[in-house]
Amino acid sequence: MDPKTSPSASLGASEDVRPEGLYKAEIDTSGVNEKKLIRKLDLALLPWLSFLYLLSFLDRTSIGNAKLYKLEPDLHITDNQYLISLTVFFFSYAIFEVPSNVFLKRLRPSIWLSLLMFLWGIMMTVQGLVHNFGGLVGMRWMLGMFEAGLFPGVNYYLSCWYKRSEFGIRAAIFFSAATVSGAFGGLLAAAISNMEGIGGKPAWAWIFILEGLATVVAGAASYWIIQDFPDTAKFLTDAERAVVIRRLQADDQFSAAGENLQWKYIWKSVLDWKTWVGMVVYVGADMPLYAFSLFLPTIISQVRFQATPANLLTVPVYFFACCITCLVGYLADRYGRRGYLNLIFLTLGGAGYIILVASRNAALSYFAVYLATCGIYPVIPNTIAWVSNNVEGSYKRSVSIAMVIGFGNINGAVSSNVYRAKDKPWYRLGHGLVLMYIGFGLIATTTYHLLLRAENARRDRGERDEVIGKAETTEEQELERKNGRFDTIEEAKREKGDEWSGYRYIL
Structure with a gap:
């Protein structure tokens, strides 16, 4: 039957290429090489955004490195107060993610993301100047509020540029900056610790101050470096902009041509079962992520090593995590089996934490840490890509991504309270609770996969x-x-x- 006259709309996207539905049909795009255009997008978007996330993750987790350099005794805080200072970050971080993504869609990314980064850089710098528990908690709250917009915002922003089969590896490359920051954070903290006493400041304060000032500079520069959405991006020609949007529309992302904000799009996200199941899938890796990144130096130091060697021993762990994250991103885009990959790597991560719970040997525990990364780092971007791939509508997708990431981050508050000083050196409670969350991820991934399969069958x-x-x-x-x-x-x-x-x- 002719698709133009068919009474039913059960047509695949490839069958629906009608002239009247073509974005800016008057523009001739025959001279645009699609492969060269994709490389141009990658070079314009990924390096700087990945660098910004490196700074973001470095700023939020450097308190774990700073703790090893007498943060607690200098501020006269107890272990419980230190855990509270970690916890408040996640509350403000989670609360402001959805509003930030809506603002990002309404405003220019070059303005909104740059402003957020500039402000959290200031908060990070001031964190190195606090003198007591109240000051530290206040700065952690503000840091979380301003950092909230970057990770969900950039993931949504990248989904506005790439087809569903291209987004996963880009999300993985962007997120791999977190693994690089973990490695770099340990090296940087070890180097900055040599500034102990300069200007009357302890080593932990210099960690916050120098990293914060670097973020301020990067935030200011971002206004001129971050590109806006495809339909207005200045680094593309008219023909290239048309090709980017036509590619997305051919990939069932019809809203790429533009969409006006309506509350019904936001409510569609809130009421969509995929959002809620996706939240549980994501939390299965995100709570372990923060537990891992905040306490890895402490775990290693308590098992055998002192502050600087412990920070340095985190470097190969994060390098391995970076490699495995990019590999999974590539495989998921190539073969499209995101649910199966989640199940495989969450299982590997669970095996790592089972070893950590049972082990009483430092070398075995250090090996288990590598397995643990498999259930955390590659699963985060794979889950975000999976959720994004299955949501159409630019505002709906922005809210869904923010809700999924926000729910994961609110559970970061749990992660910051499970590695208690009284449980050292083996931290069985912390490892056990992380293992429980990985179990949540396995159950939710299976549920999400089966429900999606059933819905596809109904449409078929x-x-x-x-x-x-x-x-x-x-x-x-x-x-x-x-x-x-x-x-x-x-x-x-x-x-x-x-x-x-x-x-x-x-x-």
């Missing part, structure tokens, strides 16, 4: 078909009652997003 059977045009037969009237009627397929795509019958979920 025609149970979700809409009526395009006038409903004439009894069957079409029943479809209209159940799934709606639209004048064109473009209207159905725009109004229904990922609920459109031709949309297929990535498993």
